[in-house]
Every structure is written in structure tokens, then in C-alpha cells.
Amino acid sequence: MSAAHRWGDPSRAVTLPDGVRTLLASALGVREPHPPASVAALPPPGLSDRALRALEAACSQVRTDDQARLAHAAGMSTVDLLRLRAGDAADAPDAVIAPADHDEVTDVLAACAAHRIAVVTFGGGTSVVGGLRASRDGYAGVVAVDLARLGRLRHLDPVSRTATFEAGVRAPRAEELLAEQGFTLGHFPQSFERATIGGFAATRSSGQASSGYGRFDQMVVGLRVATPSGTLHLGRAPHTAAGPDLRQLFLGSEGALGVITEVTVQIRPTPPARRYLGWRLADFAAATEAARALAQDGPLPAVLRCSDELETTVNAVSEGASADGCLMITGIEGTEDEVAGVASALTERLAGLGGQPLGEEPGQAWLRGRFAAPYLRDALLDAGALVETVETAAFWSALPATYAAVRDALATSLAGQGTPPLVLCHISHVYSSGASLYFTVVAAQADDPVAQWQAAKAAAGDAIAASGATITHHHGVGRDHIPWYRDEIGHEGVAVLRAVKRALDPEGVLNPGVLLP
Amino acid sequence: MSAAHRWGDPSRAVTLPDGVRTLLASALGVREPHPPASVAALPPPGLSDRALRALEAACSQVRTDDQARLAHAAGMSTVDLLRLRAGDAADAPDAVIAPADHDEVTDVLAACAAHRIAVVTFGGGTSVVGGLRASRDGYAGVVAVDLARLGRLRHLDPVSRTATFEAGVRAPRAEELLAEQGFTLGHFPQSFERATIGGFAATRSSGQASSGYGRFDQMVVGLRVATPSGTLHLGRAPHTAAGPDLRQLFLGSEGALGVITEVTVQIRPTPPARRYLGWRLADFAAATEAARALAQDGPLPAVLRCSDELETTVNAVSEGASADGCLMITGIEGTEDEVAGVASALTERLAGLGGQPLGEEPGQAWLRGRFAAPYLRDALLDAGALVETVETAAFWSALPATYAAVRDALATSLAGQGTPPLVLCHISHVYSSGASLYFTVVAAQADDPVAQWQAAKAAAGDAIAASGATITHHHGVGRDHIPWYRDEIGHEGVAVLRAVKRALDPEGVLNPGVLLP
Known part of the structure; x- marks a missing residue:
């Protein structure tokens, strides 16, 4: 497995405390997995010499070495990581192209269209929906066009x-x-x-x-x-x-x-001041109503999130604290005066909505941990747990039913596979008309964890669609969400996208199999 | 001329005071025009019996009488009105279709596609950019699809x-x-x-x-x-x-x-409270800077407009007041507390930006007159004046140059035609990154006022494009803006729109000649 497929800065890798390992084993039945394959199997590079020469003529940097190919072999979904851990790098590109500027990108696209080479545009490589897995069928090869040199x-x-x-x-x-x-x-x-x-x-x-x-x-x-x-x-x-x-x-x-x-x-x-505060609400229904009140009538902080009961408990346990009810985090940013004004108005408003102030410590804890989840996932996967996220958005009037339906679908699917999960959820983004729901799922890995997750994910997607919500608030469509996306935009919506694609990409070389059904 | 081509409620028609007529004559050389044609010449209805039967099968209300056709013959640009006043109703549809619901609209579109009948969708009929003038060339006829019955x-x-x-x-x-x-x-x-x-x-x-x-x-x-x-x-x-x-x-x-x-x-x-306040700034440069400060750092009222020096003077004269500098109007809406809070913050902020408070009367005057301009235009056209508006939007850093270039282009073009104009301007909408500019032009009508305005409008459009601004902030493209719009979205942008149109409207019956070059 490539180091590129562990998250971020290696010095910040997480080691699970023994207590957590014991808990995972006793509560969820998590067992140590097979050790990751030491070397992922790369398919032989598939580009003809002629195609490769055309790419080299178009771009000043073309790599075909194993390291480059492996670093661009997948995104960052749990399925991507599980496949690489199992030694499967079948989706690796044949070459990695790093154009220096817009004009080189244009030349690379022309060469790919002329030689019918599929193009995966690669930025940070963080897709969690299969957005970096282009179809090979019918193409002379696949290249990753890495935009790292467009860095100005x-x-x-x-x-x-x-x-x-x-x-x-x-x-x-x-x-x-x-x-x-x-x-x-x-x-x-x-x-x-x-x-x-x-x-x-x-x-x-x-x-x-x-x-x-x-x-x-x-x-x-x-x-x-x-x-x-x-x-x-x-x-x-x-x-x-x-x-x-x-x-x-x-x-x-x-x-x-x-x-x-x-x-x-x-x-x-740059805001000169910021204040991140925590609040306790009685339950997720009360927290949802409070979030709606702030989103619709203010004061609306820059950050507004609220965890359901289980997420509140799990987070509190991992912080060594105790908790009941639901935790809301509000982040206020601006001038000193603005921050003071919003904090004061927020305190008054939330008091009226049943919010109990918890001060700055929960806000600071959230700020410290806000980018930590992907590191934690690596450690949990190492320990044999399955961990992944699902997200959606719905109108306020549909939010409670959507929450219950998705949570139940995930729990039922995984329990039915013999691996009853923890399903945690928070409201992550709010609007006047509704909000997003962000679910985190932790369970024991089954023998085939990819198939295990795909079944749970399909159940969640069906529950989202049946609730009338959207299949994704911010993760995107990629390959994984296409079945639900197709229904969401309908036959004519698909026809519109296909028409636009034909006009701009008549050879169909741009990320085939992603976004468009 | 149809009553439908005077604006709004006939009881609110404006009569110009004699003083204004005298001023128009002495300052701008406005002379009484030829009286409007008593009856506009409708082209003979062009639909075949077979096409008409198909429309009647699709829709419960199909009219071909002169009154209905004339009421849908044009939009509300000054050119539209001048043409109708001259008895030219060449753009009138052959029939007016009023579907009862979505399904009837669908059936009407199918019938129009089958018989190659051009469709002008008609809402309020207020387009000022030729958006209701479909091409007849190559079509079996033109119908207006009036959505008045979709009223729920x-x-x-x-x-x-x-x-x-x-x-x-x-x-x-x-x-x-x-x-x-x-x-x-x-x-x-x-x-x-x-x-x-x-x-x-x-x-x-x-x-x-x-x-x-x-x-x-x-x-x-x-x-x-x-x-x-x-x-x-x-x-x-x-x-x-x-x-x-x-x-x-x-x-x-x-x-x-x-x-x-x-x-x-x-x-x-519904906001329980609102307060509309006027402010005087030294000049348009200072007013622009003040508007930018509010748009970027607040407090941002619900309404924010500021007039240039000439518009400030003309408005003050018409109100019987005197004025110097530039008038800014701020409209605050919300709860009593919110309105009081914003008004107080605004007063402090504008004081720092050189704004002198003028109290509520200018705000109330603006509220009274906010929908009056189209009535006034009818009266000015009756009196022989040419009056029309031009609008654009630009980033703040480009706004002063755009303002000067458009104003000068209008003045130079009309002066060159022997009819030096008044060109008034205000900032009508503000954003963090820029604002819109709304110009009002008044001049004497030349012998061919349509050609006169088209020359001035082309000069303004060229000045907008040369400034890097957009050809329209909120009037739309219609037919009148197509040359500049084409350049604004470029060859590939046009190709995208054409592709979408082909996918949804393969016979090309939807408003041909409008929007798409």
C-alpha cells in the first residue's frame, strides 16, 4: 500500500489506545484484520508508444513509474482504501501527466482526444465517491492529469x-x-x-x-x-x-x-477575532429546532453543527468527559465587536431554545479535532473496524424523517450482515430551508468489507431517495452515487448533461464513467 | 396602440406639468411628436387551419382576435413602444394560447414542435430587451403562450x-x-x-x-x-x-x-418594521466608496442605492427640493430591534464615510416613487422625449471607469445625432465584489427615434464590453443584447447552449432568435 493512501502528515498518525481496541472488540466484535498487502498489484501499463510520445509532446512532465501510478490509483473512500490494503490497484492510471499551465492542459486534452485516452483530472485526490476511477472500456488507456504544478x-x-x-x-x-x-x-x-x-x-x-x-x-x-x-x-x-x-x-x-x-x-x-462555543440541547429534536431557528432568524454563526445523542456520547467518551443530550458547536468570526455582539445575541437566543451554555472548551476541542477524522479512520481500519460516512441534505420539514430513515437503514443493513454498527450523526450545514445530515458508521469488518459496505451504502442511498432528500450534500456523485443521481435529475436532466458533454468532449475522454450514467 | 402598451393602472397615468414640458423643450429641444397611430397594423394571421386545430386540441383556450394578438405584440422597451406608437405591430403572434396547467403547456409544446410553430412564452410581458419578439423565418407561425391561467x-x-x-x-x-x-x-x-x-x-x-x-x-x-x-x-x-x-x-x-x-x-x-433613510455624500466617487464599504463590511441594509450628481439634482428638482452632492437611499427591514440596531450602526458607519443624514423623508419619497418610472416614461414619450435605460454590473475596481465610459458613450452618440441627452445614473445593487450601474437617458426624439436609440444603445453596449463589464445585470439578453452576449460567453459557451437546446427542443420552436445567437 502506498503511503499516499494514508491520510496527510505521517507524523500525525493516530494510534488507538488499548481501551478503545478492547471496546471495539467487546461492543462491535471488531477483530484484527489480515495485514495489508505489502505491495499492491499494478496492472501492466497499457499505453502504446505512439500515444505516450503524443503525451510527451503535449506536456513537459509525463511519468509512468510505479510510484506515480500507485499514488494516483484511487481516491479516499473507505472502499478505495480497503481495495488498496487488499493489494488491488486495478484502477491505477497508465501514466501521470503534470502540465505546467493552462496551455499544456489544453494540449494534453487534444492529445488524449486524438488517441482516445481517458483523462482523470487529479487535484488533491480526496474523492470519497469513486470520482477518480475512470472507465477503461473502449479506451486506449487512462492517464491521471495531476494539476499540482498549476500552483500559483x-x-x-x-x-x-x-x-x-x-x-x-x-x-x-x-x-x-x-x-x-x-x-x-x-x-x-x-x-x-x-x-x-x-x-x-x-x-x-x-x-x-x-x-x-x-x-x-x-x-x-x-x-x-x-x-x-x-x-x-x-x-x-x-x-x-x-x-x-x-x-x-x-x-x-x-x-x-x-x-x-x-x-x-x-x-x-482575515477575521481578527473568533469564539467557538459549545451548547447542550436536551435531544436531537430540540437541537434540530434550535439550528433551524438560528438559520432562519439568526443570529447565525459562521460554524453551526449539532450532534445527535450517540455522537455526543461517543465524542465525550473519547475526550474523557461525560455527556448527556446533544452537543451544538457555534463558531463566531469577525471583529472583536462583532464577535461579542453575536455571542451575546446567541446566548440570549439559545437560552430561549433550551440551550445550556458549555463555554469555550467544547468549541476549542472541536477546532483541535476538525481535520482529525481521516487520521482516525486509518487507525480504525488498521484495527479491523469498518468506518465510513454518508451525507445528505433535506428541507427542515423532511429532516427528522430523513434522519431516522437513513440511520435505520444503515443499522438494519449492517446488523443483517452480522455486524451491528454504531451510527453517529450531526447536522453539518444549515440553510433557511433545510440542512445537511452527516452520518458516521463504525462496525466490525466482515470477511469481504467492500461488499459489506456497498450493501449498507445502497440501503442508505435508497432511504435517502425514498425520503425525497438529495444523494449528496457535498461529497459529489463520482461513480458511487450514479444510480440515485440519475433518478434525481431525471431522464431530461441526463439528456442535458450528455448534450453538454458531446459539445465539449466529443470523444468522451473526460473521466468516463464518472458523473454521467 | 393597445392600452396594454401603456404601463399598469390607467388611473395612475402621469401628466407632465407644463413647467416640465417647457424645460424639456428649452433644455433638450424636445418637440411634440406625431400623434400615435390610432390603430396598429396587425399582419394577417398566418397559421394554417390544421395547425390551429392541433393547438385547439392541445389547449382549452386559443384566441386569434386582434385584441389578444395586439396585447401580446411586444414587450416594454422604448423601442417596442415607439414601434407600436408608429402603428407597427409586425411582431404580433398569430394566436394567443392560454394553457390551464403544466400538462396543457406540455401538450401545446408538442403540438408546436409537430407543426413547427414558434413559441413565445408570455408572463407579464415586461421584457425591455426584445425577449418577446421571436423569429418567424422558417416557422409555420408564432404563438404567444400566455401563462396567466397558471395562477395558483x-x-x-x-x-x-x-x-x-x-x-x-x-x-x-x-x-x-x-x-x-x-x-x-x-x-x-x-x-x-x-x-x-x-x-x-x-x-x-x-x-x-x-x-x-x-x-x-x-x-x-x-x-x-x-x-x-x-x-x-x-x-x-x-x-x-x-x-x-x-x-x-x-x-x-x-x-x-x-x-x-x-x-x-x-x-x-413579513418584516414587522422598516425604515428607509436618505444620506448625502459629497460626490459619486464618495458615494461609490461608501456603498462598497457597506457591501463588504456592513451593516448592509436590504435596499442600498446611490444616485450620481445629475440624477440627484433631477430627482430633487422634480420633488421641488434643492440638492447638491449625491443621494444614497438605505432601506432597513426586520424586527423593531433589528431595524433600530442596523439604523444605529449605519448612522455611525456612514458618518465615518462622509455621509450626512437626511432622515426618513428621502426614503419615503423613494418608496412612493419606486414603481413610477414606467408611468413617467409613457408621459415623456407622449411629450416627444426619448427615454430609456441601460444597465450593467462590474467589479468595484472597474466600476468608476465603467461608469464614465458608458455615460460618455451615451452622451457622445446622442449629441452626435443632434439630440444631446441627460444621462442619469445610480448604483442599484451591491455585492462584496462589485455593483450594478443603472443609467437613465432622456433626450429629444429624432425623426426616427428607433434608429436614434439603437445607435446610442450600441455605443453603450460597446463601452460596457470594452470596460470588461457584463452587458446586463438584470434586464436579460432577449434579442437586443445578443451581439455582446455572444462575446461574453464565447464560442464554447454558445456551443453549450446550442447543445442543450438541441436536446430539449430539437425542432427549435422555443423563442427562436431570443438568447441564442
Whole structure:
């Protein structure tokens, strides 16, 4: 298994305490798994010499070594990781292409179209929905187009508060470059440490502070997109009524309609103050009502999350604390005055909604751990646990039923497979009309953990669809969500996407099998 | 000329005071025009009996009388009105179809596709960009599909604060229906008295209170769209990352990609309090900077507008007041406490930005007159003046140059035609990254006022494009903006739209000649 398929900074790898191992064994029946395969089996590289020469003519950096191929063999879903741990790297690309700039991307796409080579655009490699597993069927090969060299801040307009980044800039680097000039993007999804600006755009990412800074699609002012048919440059004003908003076709296009090479985003002055507070609500129903009240009538903090009873308990146990009810986290950012004003209004409002103030410690604990879950997953997989997440969004009036249906579907499916799970949930993003639900599932790995999870995931997807909710609030479609996505946009929606793809990618080389049914 | 081509309620028609007539004559050289033609010349109805029978089979209400045809002969641009005044109703449809519901719309589209009849979807009929003038070339005829009978509130969800309207509901009726349950949409464009919910969606409308309630496209949660190829039902959650946002293809599609039959919108509780205040800034540069400060760092009122020096003077004269500097209007809405809090913060903030408080009277005057401009235009046209508007949006860093370039282009073009104009301007909508500019032009009518305005409009459009701004912030593309729109979205953008149109409207019957080059 490649080090690239453990999460993030190796020095921050998590070791599970013995007590947790014992608990996993006694409560969930988790047993030590087979040790990971020491070497994953790469398929033989499949590109012809002629195709390879065309790629080398188009791009200054083309690699076909095992290390590069393995590092681009999969995304970061639990299924991806389980397959690699089992030595299966069948989805590895034949070559990894790293263009230096937009023009090289354009040349690479032309070469791939001419030679019918499938293109997986690779940013941070953090897809959890199979977005990096292109179809090989009918193609002369598959290449990963890694945008790491598109790493510059092209322009910053402090008057209009916009910044134009090349697509390969990783989120922490983007924040560094903005901080030098006193600005922030304010986009902090759990994938923050690895994900890229282009990936955020291509997948409609939502950050943890979306109530304060907006989702990524709301931050995007402009896009530059390379396609086999030519380049689009979209977004020349803060708003326009000049026809359909074509940017919205590429936001969420997951590499299937074009390669986003530059993104112009709205930026904000770095907030001088922030205060993260915890609150206890009696139960998840009360927490949901309180979240709705804040989302609809304010005060709305930049971060607003609330855990259900079980997630509250599990988090408290892992922190060595005790807990009852449900934990809500509110993160307020702004000037000192603004933060003080919102904190005071929030205290008054939440008191009226049954919220008991827990002070800053729960908020600080959440801030410390906000990017830790993927490290923890690696350790849990090592220990033989199955751990994965499922997320959705629904209108407020449908949220309680959606919550119950998805939780029950996951629990029933896994219990039916002999591995009764823990299913934890929190509201992660709120809107005036509804909210997202983020489920975390922990169970013992069965003998075939991939099939085990796929069955549970299908049950959850069916429950989401039956509730009238969306199959994904922020993870995207990839390959894994296609059956439900097709129903969500309907026959005519699929026809529209196919038509757009034919216009921009007539050879169908862009991420085949991803997004489009 | 049809009464339908004077604006709104006849009892509110404006009569110009003699003083204004004298001023128009002396300052701008305005002379009494030829009296309007008493009867506009309708082209003979062009549909075959067979086509008409197919339409009657599809729809319970089909009219071919002169009155119905004339009422649907044009939109509300000054060019539309001048043509009708000159007796030219060449763009009148052959028939007016009023379907009762979504299914009848679908049947009508099928009949039109089968018989190659062009379809102009007609809501409030308030297009000012030629959006209701379909091409006849190559078609068996043109019909207006008037959605007036799609006039119901289908569903209101008070928990999620959403409402589903049929597309033909006029804005005042929508507000009435919502008010019965304590809600408002908060969408108040100048076309409010006539425009429809479906029209707002199809044209990406922006209301005067867009800073507080959002633009219409931001209010839209869901859409139901009839096309010749089938129906789309989009939007099942407050947000989704399930692929491109297909709603954004139909918002702004101006009847060229489908007929929007239902719109689900975000609603808000009716604000119990509002306070509209006026402020004087030294000049337009200072007013622009103040607007930017409020848009970027707050407090941001629901309505924020500021007039340039000339517009400030002209408005003051018409109110019988004197003025110097530039007038800013701020409209605050919410609970009593919220309004008091924002008003106080605004007073402090604007004091620091050089704003001198003028109290509530200028705000009240603006509220009284906010829907009056179209009535005034009728009276000015009667008196022989040419009056029309031009609007755009630009990033803050480009706004001052855009303002100067457009104003100068209009002035130079009209002066060059022997009719030096008054060019007034205000900032009408603000964003963190920029703002819209709304120009009003008044001059004497030349012998051919249509050609006169078209030359001035082309000069303005070229100046907007050269400034890098958008050809329209909220009026839409129609036929009039196509040359600039084509450049704005580029060759590949046009290819994308054409591909979508082919998929949904293979016979090309939907509003041919509008939106798509």
C-alpha cells in the first residue's frame, strides 16, 4: 500500500489506545484484520508508444513509474482504501501527466482526444465517491492529469476582494498566500489539508464555516475551463442576467465536462477575532429546532453543527468527559465587536431554545479535532473496524424523517450482515430551508468489507431517495452515487448533461464513467 | 396602440406639468411628436387551419382576435413602444394560447414542435430587451403562450419557509397570497406591478431589496420546466453537490430552453418594521466608496442605492427640493430591534464615510416613487422625449471607469445625432465584489427615434464590453443584447447552449432568435 493512501502528515498518525481496541472488540466484535498487502498489484501499463510520445509532446512532465501510478490509483473512500490494503490497484492510471499551465492542459486534452485516452483530472485526490476511477472500456488507456504544478496565485484584487488561483493550489497554501495580504477564503472542509482549489470547484465543496463564508460554489466569481473543444472563460461581473449561469455547469462537473484550470474566488479580510462555543440541547429534536431557528432568524454563526445523542456520547467518551443530550458547536468570526455582539445575541437566543451554555472548551476541542477524522479512520481500519460516512441534505420539514430513515437503514443493513454498527450523526450545514445530515458508521469488518459496505451504502442511498432528500450534500456523485443521481435529475436532466458533454468532449475522454450514467 | 402598451393602472397615468414640458423643450429641444397611430397594423394571421386545430386540441383556450394578438405584440422597451406608437405591430403572434396547467403547456409544446410553430412564452410581458419578439423565418407561425391561467399557490411549507407557485402568478398577487400566511418574497423590481413569478425566474430578475432578500435566482429552490422533449423537476434539497446545478440553466433561459411552469421559492416572515433613510455624500466617487464599504463590511441594509450628481439634482428638482452632492437611499427591514440596531450602526458607519443624514423623508419619497418610472416614461414619450435605460454590473475596481465610459458613450452618440441627452445614473445593487450601474437617458426624439436609440444603445453596449463589464445585470439578453452576449460567453459557451437546446427542443420552436445567437 502506498503511503499516499494514508491520510496527510505521517507524523500525525493516530494510534488507538488499548481501551478503545478492547471496546471495539467487546461492543462491535471488531477483530484484527489480515495485514495489508505489502505491495499492491499494478496492472501492466497499457499505453502504446505512439500515444505516450503524443503525451510527451503535449506536456513537459509525463511519468509512468510505479510510484506515480500507485499514488494516483484511487481516491479516499473507505472502499478505495480497503481495495488498496487488499493489494488491488486495478484502477491505477497508465501514466501521470503534470502540465505546467493552462496551455499544456489544453494540449494534453487534444492529445488524449486524438488517441482516445481517458483523462482523470487529479487535484488533491480526496474523492470519497469513486470520482477518480475512470472507465477503461473502449479506451486506449487512462492517464491521471495531476494539476499540482498549476500552483500559483495569479491575481489578487483587494478593492473587489477577489483572488484568481490556478486550480492545483492546495487549500492550506491558498490560505497562506491570502494571509500574506490580510485575506482568507474561509473554506475549511475536512479534506482541507490535501484538497485543491480546483477540486473544491469541480465537486461543489462545502466548508465547515459555510454559514459564515458560503459554500465554495457561492465563493466562485469566475472560472477558466479547458476542454477538448476549446477554453471557456466565465464570470466577468459580481452578477449577470446574461443568460443561464454557465459557471454552474462546471461547478460539480467532476472532471467530466472540462478541466478547471483557474478559479476566481471572493475573499474576505482575515477575521481578527473568533469564539467557538459549545451548547447542550436536551435531544436531537430540540437541537434540530434550535439550528433551524438560528438559520432562519439568526443570529447565525459562521460554524453551526449539532450532534445527535450517540455522537455526543461517543465524542465525550473519547475526550474523557461525560455527556448527556446533544452537543451544538457555534463558531463566531469577525471583529472583536462583532464577535461579542453575536455571542451575546446567541446566548440570549439559545437560552430561549433550551440551550445550556458549555463555554469555550467544547468549541476549542472541536477546532483541535476538525481535520482529525481521516487520521482516525486509518487507525480504525488498521484495527479491523469498518468506518465510513454518508451525507445528505433535506428541507427542515423532511429532516427528522430523513434522519431516522437513513440511520435505520444503515443499522438494519449492517446488523443483517452480522455486524451491528454504531451510527453517529450531526447536522453539518444549515440553510433557511433545510440542512445537511452527516452520518458516521463504525462496525466490525466482515470477511469481504467492500461488499459489506456497498450493501449498507445502497440501503442508505435508497432511504435517502425514498425520503425525497438529495444523494449528496457535498461529497459529489463520482461513480458511487450514479444510480440515485440519475433518478434525481431525471431522464431530461441526463439528456442535458450528455448534450453538454458531446459539445465539449466529443470523444468522451473526460473521466468516463464518472458523473454521467 | 393597445392600452396594454401603456404601463399598469390607467388611473395612475402621469401628466407632465407644463413647467416640465417647457424645460424639456428649452433644455433638450424636445418637440411634440406625431400623434400615435390610432390603430396598429396587425399582419394577417398566418397559421394554417390544421395547425390551429392541433393547438385547439392541445389547449382549452386559443384566441386569434386582434385584441389578444395586439396585447401580446411586444414587450416594454422604448423601442417596442415607439414601434407600436408608429402603428407597427409586425411582431404580433398569430394566436394567443392560454394553457390551464403544466400538462396543457406540455401538450401545446408538442403540438408546436409537430407543426413547427414558434413559441413565445408570455408572463407579464415586461421584457425591455426584445425577449418577446421571436423569429418567424422558417416557422409555420408564432404563438404567444400566455401563462396567466397558471395562477395558483400550489404549496406553502411554513417550517422550511418555501412556497411553490405556478409560473403565471403576478408579483402583487404572490405577495398577497404569502401575506395571508404571514410571509413575503421580498422581490420588488421596477416591473413588480405586472411581472410574474415565472418571468422573474426565466430572466434572472433582481429586486430593489436584493441586498436583504437576495436576487430572484438566489430565492429559487426548485423549478418545474416543460420542454418539447419532456419535463424537468429540479431542486429537492436546500443544497446539493449532485452534479452541475441544472436549475441555473433554466434561470435566465428566457423561454429558449423550456417553459418554466412552477417555481419553488424561499420565503420570509413579513418584516414587522422598516425604515428607509436618505444620506448625502459629497460626490459619486464618495458615494461609490461608501456603498462598497457597506457591501463588504456592513451593516448592509436590504435596499442600498446611490444616485450620481445629475440624477440627484433631477430627482430633487422634480420633488421641488434643492440638492447638491449625491443621494444614497438605505432601506432597513426586520424586527423593531433589528431595524433600530442596523439604523444605529449605519448612522455611525456612514458618518465615518462622509455621509450626512437626511432622515426618513428621502426614503419615503423613494418608496412612493419606486414603481413610477414606467408611468413617467409613457408621459415623456407622449411629450416627444426619448427615454430609456441601460444597465450593467462590474467589479468595484472597474466600476468608476465603467461608469464614465458608458455615460460618455451615451452622451457622445446622442449629441452626435443632434439630440444631446441627460444621462442619469445610480448604483442599484451591491455585492462584496462589485455593483450594478443603472443609467437613465432622456433626450429629444429624432425623426426616427428607433434608429436614434439603437445607435446610442450600441455605443453603450460597446463601452460596457470594452470596460470588461457584463452587458446586463438584470434586464436579460432577449434579442437586443445578443451581439455582446455572444462575446461574453464565447464560442464554447454558445456551443453549450446550442447543445442543450438541441436536446430539449430539437425542432427549435422555443423563442427562436431570443438568447441564442
